[in-house]
Amino acid sequence: MIAVLAGGIGAARFLQGLLSVHPPSDITIISNVGDDAEFFGLHVSPDIDAVLYYLAGLADEEQGFGLKDDSFRVLDAIARFGYDTWFRLGDADMATCLARTDLLQRGKSLSEATAELADALVVPATIIPATNDRLRTKIRTEDGIVDFQEYFVKRRTEGHAWEVLFDGVDDARPAPGVIEAIAGADSVILTPSNPLVSIGPILAVPGIRETLATTDAKIGAISPIVGGKALKGPADRMLRDQSLPASATTIGDLYKDFLDVLIIDNADAELETEIEALGLEVVVTDTIMSSMDKKAALARTTLDAVSKNS
Amino acid sequence: MIAVLAGGIGAARFLQGLLSVHPPSDITIISNVGDDAEFFGLHVSPDIDAVLYYLAGLADEEQGFGLKDDSFRVLDAIARFGYDTWFRLGDADMATCLARTDLLQRGKSLSEATAELADALVVPATIIPATNDRLRTKIRTEDGIVDFQEYFVKRRTEGHAWEVLFDGVDDARPAPGVIEAIAGADSVILTPSNPLVSIGPILAVPGIRETLATTDAKIGAISPIVGGKALKGPADRMLRDQSLPASATTIGDLYKDFLDVLIIDNADAELETEIEALGLEVVVTDTIMSSMDKKAALARTTLDAVSKNS
Numbered sequence: 001m002i003a004v005l006a007g008g009i010g011a012a013r014f015l016q017g018l019l020s021v022h023p024p025s026d027i028t029i030i031s032n033v034g035d036d037a038e039f040f041g042l043h044v045s046p047d048i049d050a051v052l053y054y055l056a057g058l059a060d061e062e063q064g065f066g067l068k069d070d071s072f073r074v075l076d077a078i079a080r081f082g083y084d085t086w087f088r089l090g091d092a093d094m095a096t097c098l099a100r101t102d103l104l105q106r107g108k109s110l111s112e113a114t115a116e117l118a119d120a121l122v123v124p125a126t127i128i129p130a131t132n133d134r135l136r137t138k139i140r141t142e143d144g145i146v147d148f149q150e151y152f153v154k155r156r157t158e159g160h161a162w163e164v165l166f167d168g169v170d171d172a173r174p175a176p177g178v179i180e181a182i183a184g185a186d187s188v189i190l191t192p193s194n195p196l197v198s199i200g201p202i203l204a205v206p207g208i209r210e211t212l213a214t215t216d217a218k219i220g221a222i223s224p225i226v227g228g229k230a231l232k233g234p235a236d237r238m239l240r241d242q243s244l245p246a247s248a249t250t251i252g253d254l255y256k257d258f259l260d261v262l263i264i265d266n267a268d269a270e271l272e273t274e275i276e277a278l279g280l281e282v283v284v285t286d287t288i289m290s291s292m293d294k295k296a297a298l299a300r301t302t303l304d305a306v307s308k309n310s
Numbered sequence: 311m312i313a314v315l316a317g318g319i320g321a322a323r324f325l326q327g328l329l330s331v332h333p334p335s336d337i338t339i340i341s342n343v344g345d346d347a348e349f350f351g352l353h354v355s356p357d358i359d360a361v362l363y364y365l366a367g368l369a370d371e372e373q374g375f376g377l378k379d380d381s382f383r384v385l386d387a388i389a390r391f392g393y394d395t396w397f398r399l400g401d402a403d404m405a406t407c408l409a410r411t412d413l414l415q416r417g418k419s420l421s422e423a424t425a426e427l428a429d430a431l432v433v434p435a436t437i438i439p440a441t442n443d444r445l446r447t448k449i450r451t452e453d454g455i456v457d458f459q460e461y462f463v464k465r466r467t468e469g470h471a472w473e474v475l476f477d478g479v480d481d482a483r484p485a486p487g488v489i490e491a492i493a494g495a496d497s498v499i500l501t502p503s504n505p506l507v508s509i510g511p512i513l514a515v516p517g518i519r520e521t522l523a524t525t526d527a528k529i530g531a532i533s534p535i536v537g538g539k540a541l542k543g544p545a546d547r548m549l550r551d552q553s554l555p556a557s558a559t560t561i562g563d564l565y566k567d568f569l570d571v572l573i574i575d576n577a578d579a580e581l582e583t584e585i586e587a588l589g590l591e592v593v594v595t596d597t598i599m600s601s602m603d604k605k606a607a608l609a610r611t612t613l614d615a616v617s618k619n620s
Contacts, residue, residue, distance in 0.1 A: 040409070042408070067387075073381050074383075074405045076402075077377075078408060080405070081430045091383035091384045092387035094384055095388035096391075099391040117391065121390065
């Protein structure tokens with residue numbers, strides 16, 4: 001059994017590879033919900049939906065988020081009613097959010113709603129939100145604390161991110177099955193995702209990090225930082241904003257209390273020794289997922305690295 | 311001051327004429343809400359929206375309901391999640407319903423939400439729902455009691471409508487301003503709408519029919535039945551289902567406890583004497599609103615008929 005801690009696009013792309021080389025029924029995906037938000041009264045779960053759409057073959061992989069060939073008719077029309085429309089929720093994407101919101105309104109948990117959406121989209125792996133409670137990532141900017149989506153989408157991650165906060169985290173409990181998936185796994189994989197705002201909110205849910213530290217599973221992470229740069233998104237700048245070097249070593253350092261093995265890119269081969277000095281195994285490979293073959297190869301290498309026999 | 315009791319499309323078409331010949335600021339439209347429904351978790355108010363869309367110049371006048379040039383992208387996508395899609399809510403129409411639902415969720419009343427939507431769509435008259443409380447028209451069919459939209463849209467009004475029920479009506483209070491608008495009006499107009507399911511739910515709200523009976527306003531209705539047929543919709547069959555003749559005389563009979571004048575079509579001129587025998591004034595005119603000129607002419611004739619000096 002494999003548990004995967006997953007953020008957004010990087011996770012979705014890695015999981016495409018993983019599900020192509022490993023039986024999906026053995027995989028439990030634990031998704032970040034810190035970037036969940038409400039727009040137009042709808043509950044939007046961007047990271048859950050990114051994983052759903054990529055695994056269902058519906059994702060707009062060029063743009064990264066949303067569904068391919070989506071349109072924006074509702075968004076255009078709702079602008080009339082004074083709503084901000086900088087969060088570009090497409091029509092088909094909105095249908096997912098409508099269904100989720102309807103399920104939540106009818107008393108289902110986010111877990112249950114996610115399972116129903118995944119079933120409807122014929123996604124074969126199990127996807128669980130890290131928590132069913134309200135946990136919202138906020139960013140302290142020079143203009144004060146803003147919601148994650150405002151920082152990420154409206155402000156296009158411009159400006160200094162002084163602090164990353166997880167609103168509600170103290171009262172958040174792991175969703176049913178999260179602790180069991182980690183504690184009972186043979187292997188745990190942290191996808192190549194932003195450590196601060198994609199993996200960070202998962203680790204911040206009380207009980208999850210502790211379980212990672214005590215599980216018998218072998219735990220591996222793929223560095224989202226390659227050659228000092230984030231492959232996608234603002235992870236490199238955000239690390240520097242926290243006075244942390246933007247390097248694969250920092251990824252190892254952030255996870256070293258529970259991590260066994262860090263998978264880094266060939267471009268970072270010279271970091272192997274300093275990462276090993278953190279007490280971690282290191283696997284050096286090609287982590288650039290520029291094709292389905294490369295996604296599958298990275299998944300295979302990762303599976304080998306987190307196998308207890310390796 | 312004029313108060314208008316309004317159903318759906320017939321009301322919307324009549325109001326286009328009325329607002330073209332009378333200052334909109336003097337007009338309070340009291341809308342049926344018995345055909346409100348929830349679809350996809352959204353609060354749909356078809357009669358309020360028909361009036362809004364027609365008066366805002368956005369209506370799909372060919373189809374009757376919805377917005378012109380609307381698309382169905384969300385509907386197509388939400389079908390994936392197991393939702394019935396026989397209620398063909400277009401994308402722009404859905405934006406209205408999203409905004410309404412969001413306003414209601416944030417604690418606004420249906421009156422307040424309606425006022426905000428009307429403002430946003432630049433509709434110049436005041437539109438008030440008959441009640442802010444939950445009042446739902448149900449139809450007793452041969453298969454049991456069904457929601458109005460199921461009878462009207464899904465079943466296309468096929469089959470016998472044994473009974474029209476107003477679920478929740480006993481606890482429904484007139485929305486703020488409804489009683490004042492009727493009691494304080496110089497004239498009250500009942501639009502050419504289905505008496506059972508469009509005007510009926512308004513009259514059934516405790517206090518409204520009583521206020522119509524006691525107001526000093528002169529009250530007129532335009533018959534939606536012409537030559538024994540409903541101009542649009544199932545009013546003729548529904549009347550016969552209640553063992554009532556489908557005729558303008560029946561319209562007068564249904565309203566005679568508060569009505570002063572019934573406006574009937576030239577085609578029904580021979581009914582004048584029997585309607586007068588109900589104690590009503592009768593005005594015979596062209597009630598077929600086949601052009602904007604004819605809508606305006608019917609509005610003028612109606613205004614004359616309900617003028618206290620006439």
